[in-house]
Amino acid sequence: MSHDFKLSCVLFDLDGTLVDTAPDLIACLNFALADSGIETISVESVRPLISFGASAMIKLCLQDRFTQDLHDSLLITMLDHYQTHIAEHSVFFPGMPETLAGIEASGLKWGVITNKQKRFTEPLMTALDLNQRAACIISGDSTGNSKPHPEPMFAGCKQADVAPEECVYIGDASHDIAAGKNAGMKTLAALYGYLKPEDTPHSWGADALIEHPEQIEAWIKTALCH
Incomplete structure (x- = not known):
């Protein structure tokens, strides 16, 4: 990891990364x-x-x-x-509540950038008591372009008041990693998410592959030590 990287904000995809929907x-x-x-x-x-x-x-x-x-x-x-049935069975991935608490305890911001439409994102975040905790919430129809275009990434940074180069974006699809890279962010590929059998996440160009949410905290601690 580059010694001049300063981590200010951890950004998540929603479905398959932050929440098992x-x-x-x-x-x-x-x-x-x-x-x-x-x-x-x-x-x-x-x-x-x-x-x-x-x-x-x-x-x-x-x-x-x-x-x-x-x-x-x-x-x-x-x-x-x-x-009308947005969060009847959806749950955090194991370890994610602790990961979010650890991010907040470290004094970092965190947010969500998803291709999910706003009419679903906002009630889901509310149902999970996350909307007041997140520094940004950007949906697929919040901007003119959705991932892998960097526009939603830049919108999230503006809302969270952080620079893209001080962010890490975590997602479970190739378009997530492409979006983060297109915006100049560090990226982590969530292998615990909704990957297709033919997916090759090692070829996506992510800075690290994450097998479970606890590894996100370990990556963050390493980043903060630099």
């Missing part, structure tokens, strides 16, 4: 499928696509029966149901 998202997907008379899908088969959004999850379920009208109908049903 898979149980609620997949329950709402299966609600929409059942509502249309389509067989439901297992958690294991669709979980890796969560980082790529509801549309990608639906396309996996439909495959050769895909029509745009059916896709759009399922998407509306799923997201409307999700909005």
Whole structure:
């Protein structure tokens, strides 16, 4: 790690990095499928696509029966149901509450930059009692571009009043690491998140690979010692 790196803020992707939202998202997907008379899908088969959004999850379920009208109908049903069942089963990844507490105890800021739409991000953060703790909350529709574009990263820095080069961004998808790098941030790839079988996180160019949230704290302590 560079000796001139000064860490001021730890930034997280939301789904698959800060919070395990898979149980609620997949329950709402299966609600929409059942509502249309389509067989439901297992958690294991669709979980890796969560980082790529509801549309990608639906396309996996439909495959050769895909029509745009059916896709759009399922998407509306799923997201409307999700909005009213935002945090029934979603939980922090093990060790994440302690990691956030450790970040705050170190005097660092932390925030969330996600491609999730604002109508879902804000109620989820509220339900988890995080909205008053986060120095920034940037959603996929908060800016004109979403990740991997650096615009949301810069918006998060402005909201948190920190410089991008003093931030580390943690995410579980290649577009997360690309977004952080495009903004000049340090990056950590969350291997405990929603990775696809064909993903090669070692090739994403992250500064470190994190197998569980406790390793985030260890990385931060190393950064603060420089």
